[in-house]
Amino acid sequence: MKKLLSQLTFWRGLLVLLLALGLYATYVRFTQGLGAATNLSDQFPWGLWIGFDILCGVGLAAGGFTLCAIVYIFNLKDFKPIVRPAVLTAFLGYLLVIFALMYDLGRPFRIWHALVMWNPNSVMFEVAWCVMLYTTVLALEFSPVLFEGLGWMKAVRVMRAITIPLVIIGVLLSTLHQSSLGSLFLIVPEKLHPLWYSSLLPVFFFLSALGVGCAMVIFESFMSSRAFKREIEMPLLSQLGRVMVVILLIYTVMKIQDLFDRHAFAAVFTLSLESTLYWIEMGFGVLLPMILLSFRKVRLQQTGLFVSALLVVIGFVLNRMNVSITGMEGWAQAGYFPSWMEIAVTVMIVALGFTAFALAARYLPVFPKAEPESQAIEAVHLREEKLALEMMK
Amino acid sequence: MARKAMLIDITLCVGCGLCRDACKQANGLPEGEETKLNANAYTVVQDWGDNTFVRRVCMHCENPTCVSVCPVGAFTKTAAGPVLYDEEKCIGCRYCMQACPFQVPTYTWNETSPRVRKCIFCHERLAQGLPTACSEACPTGATIFGDRDELIAEAQKRLQENPDKYVNHIYGLQEAGGTSVLFLSAVPFEKLGFPTNLPNQPLPMLTWNALSKIPNIVAVGGTALYGLWWIVNRRDEIGKLHAKLKEMEERDHSGEA
Ligand code: SF4
Numbered sequence: 001m002k003k004l005l006s007q008l009t010f011w012r013g014l015l016v017l018l019l020a021l022g023l024y025a026t027y028v029r030f031t032q033g034l035g036a037a038t039n040l041s042d043q044f045p046w047g048l049w050i051g052f053d054i055l056c057g058v059g060l061a062a063g064g065f066t067l068c069a070i071v072y073i074f075n076l077k078d079f080k081p082i083v084r085p086a087v088l089t090a091f092l093g094y095l096l097v098i099f100a101l102m103y104d105l106g107r108p109f110r111i112w113h114a115l116v117m118w119n120p121n122s123v124m125f126e127v128a129w130c131v132m133l134y135t136t137v138l139a140l141e142f143s144p145v146l147f148e149g150l151g152w153m154k155a156v157r158v159m160r161a162i163t164i165p166l167v168i169i170g171v172l173l174s175t176l177h178q179s180s181l182g183s184l185f186l187i188v189p190e191k192l193h194p195l196w197y198s199s200l201l202p203v204f205f206f207l208s209a210l211g212v213g214c215a216m217v218i219f220e221s222f223m224s225s226r227a228f229k230r231e232i233e234m235p236l237l238s239q240l241g242r243v244m245v246v247i248l249l250i251y252t253v254m255k256i257q258d259l260f261d262r263h264a265f266a267a268v269f270t271l272s273l274e275s276t277l278y279w280i281e282m283g284f285g286v287l288l289p290m291i292l293l294s295f296r297k298v299r300l301q302q303t304g305l306f307v308s309a310l311l312v313v314i315g316f317v318l319n320r321m322n323v324s325i326t327g328m329e330g331w332a333q334a335g336y337f338p339s340w341m342e343i344a345v346t347v348m349i350v351a352l353g354f355t356a357f358a359l360a361a362r363y364l365p366v367f368p369k370a371e372p373e374s375q376a377i378e379a380v381h382l383r384e385e386k387l388a389l390e391m392m393k
Numbered sequence: 394m395a396r397k398a399m400l401i402d403i404t405l406c407v408g409c410g411l412c413r414d415a416c417k418q419a420n421g422l423p424e425g426e427e428t429k430l431n432a433n434a435y436t437v438v439q440d441w442g443d444n445t446f447v448r449r450v451c452m453h454c455e456n457p458t459c460v461s462v463c464p465v466g467a468f469t470k471t472a473a474g475p476v477l478y479d480e481e482k483c484i485g486c487r488y489c490m491q492a493c494p495f496q497v498p499t500y501t502w503n504e505t506s507p508r509v510r511k512c513i514f515c516h517e518r519l520a521q522g523l524p525t526a527c528s529e530a531c532p533t534g535a536t537i538f539g540d541r542d543e544l545i546a547e548a549q550k551r552l553q554e555n556p557d558k559y560v561n562h563i564y565g566l567q568e569a570g571g572t573s574v575l576f577l578s579a580v581p582f583e584k585l586g587f588p589t590n591l592p593n594q595p596l597p598m599l600t601w602n603a604l605s606k607i608p609n610i611v612a613v614g615g616t617a618l619y620g621l622w623w624i625v626n627r628r629d630e631i632g633k634l635h636a637k638l639k640e641m642e643e644r645d646h647s648g649e650a
């Protein structure tokens with residue numbers, strides 16, 4: 001008990017410290033401008049907040065639509081118990097991305113301009129709309145949990161009825177903006193290092209989002225099982241591991257073929273900062289977990305699965321940072337490295353995310369065992385079906 | 394109005410910086426001798442040694458990247474040539490800065506309501522029939538102003554008459570789909586900090602290729618997902634019904650027995 005208490009206060013203390021640093025940085029950012037708070041410059045206008053908070057944030061939230069598609073479209077009902085935590089993380093993720101965007105935009109209070117001032121030629125315009133619509137979809141997808149918590153069963157049934165259209169819209173919107181985050185960089189062929197620039201950027205962004213979506217579901221299941229002392233859904237998660245092997249394999253093959261097509265293979269084997277980073281990203285973030293997960297033993301074992309998922313997440317983050325930051329450094333020659341305040345804000349946002357997830361998981365019926373209502377509904381369905389059958393006879 | 398342009402002949406530039414000063418005056422910017430574009434310097438003159446001086450200024454692209462990338466349409470290309478910025482629309486995402494192939498737009502980083510800053514091709518003077526302030530100020534004729542067609546002809550004439558003096562290239566004729574600011578030089582352009590790896594096709598085509606697929610993805614993808622759901626679930630339901638029928642029959646039989 002005592003140990004638990006001291007642990008709790010340690011994490012609380014850390015959280016308070018991180019919040020304090022982040023709040024100070026927030027104060028500087030909004031009272032003295034981006035110049036005072038960040039290391040951004042005319043030569044390097046996009047930094048950590050775009051590279052990590054936005055690009056990685058959106059990607060790491062991809063578990064939501066991946067699982068929704070698996071359960072509702074492909075009808076693999078086994079996965080149903082982990083849909084809710086995945087949708088919750090996705091929803092929180094998108095809220096945090098929008099929150100982070102308010103720091104990065106020079107004029108955050110004009111964010112609504114994208115609603116009324118259209119430029120359909122702009123990838124950014126498309127991303128803005130998709131993110132906005134998809135966040136709404138996620139809120140709706142998550143709403144039954146809230147309604148259940150409140151005991152509003154009518155509302156729950158209404159939401160159940162429109163599940164499929166919602167899921168389809170969600171999958172489409174996600175496909176569009178996950179890939180479009182890659183399209184953002186199609187416009188800089190002369191700036192982005194040839195190891196990363198490719199006309200296939202949107203495809204790569206989409207595929208890697210799928211992969212990291214699965215990885216995040218595994219990662220979250222482990223984290224929450226530790227925090228809330230729950231059983232881990234091992235058979236389910238190892239199946240996800242198998243899905244990941246397939247996705248990573250397709251990704252790798254396409255990446256290699258793309259290098260050939262663009263005659264960029266030489267860049268992989270010339271020693272440079274970029275090629276080193278590229279090898280770390282592909283080696284530890286893609287190839288290693290792919291090989292690990294292709295062993296049944298690793299997939300069926302908790303640590304093996306967890307470590308592989310973690311590697312995929314890290315590889316994903318590296319990829320987004322390489323595309324948006326390191327891959328541009330060589331061209332810009334600005335020597336950009338994030339300021340401590342940029343880092344403090346990012347860390348604060350991540351901490352807020354963890355806290356929000358923990359709170360929601362504690363007070364709302366997010367995890368499986370708290371699903372008596374749906375079971376009751378299913379029982380009703382069964383009875384109705386039986387009646388119908390009996391009448392047919 | 395015919396499309397206006399500027400021709401900058403680097404071989405004629407003596408590096409006096411009068412264009413920069415005239416620009417600052419015309420735009421009400423604080424004095425200074427910057428060598429890099431920034432929010433207080435819409436044009437600068439850089440010394441590349443060997444009596445070679447290069448002006449930097451917004452190229453006023455024919456099919457501008459900045460216009461295409463801005464999510465709220467804060468940039469417009471006018472028929473007369475200038476590429477203009479509307480600070481009332483701008484949300485400050487800085488995609489224009491990230492995307493401009495010539496690294497032109499700059500930002501007032503230290504304002505709490507920051508703006509993008511760049512050369513506006515003296516569009517108000519143009520509307521009155523005047524040339525740009527910088528070309529008017531240039532004492533040597535290194536920067537001249539006129540119709541784009543005529544300036545291209547003039548540049549071609551100079552290249553033909555002095556093939557030994559110039560590198561045989563009009564920078565801006567085709568780069569990124571062509572620009573309204575054209576350069577002639579005696580030193581290869583890549584040695585003077587000009588981006589020479591730009592495609593000749595306008596850059597906005599690159600993103601448009603991806604964006605134009607969206608309606609297809611939505612239509613085909615939506616139908617496919619719905620169809621998939623229908624097939625998979627139908628099969629599932631039929632399977633369930635069959636199983637139940639069988640179960641009932643069995644029960645009936647056992648009841649009879
Ligand atoms: S040079 Fe850059 S800022 Fe100027 S018109 Fe072209 S893309 Fe826009």
Ligand code: SF4
Nearest residue numbers: 463483484486487489
């Ligand atoms: S910073 Fe302003 S002008 Fe530039 S792309 Fe963003 S909204 Fe448009």
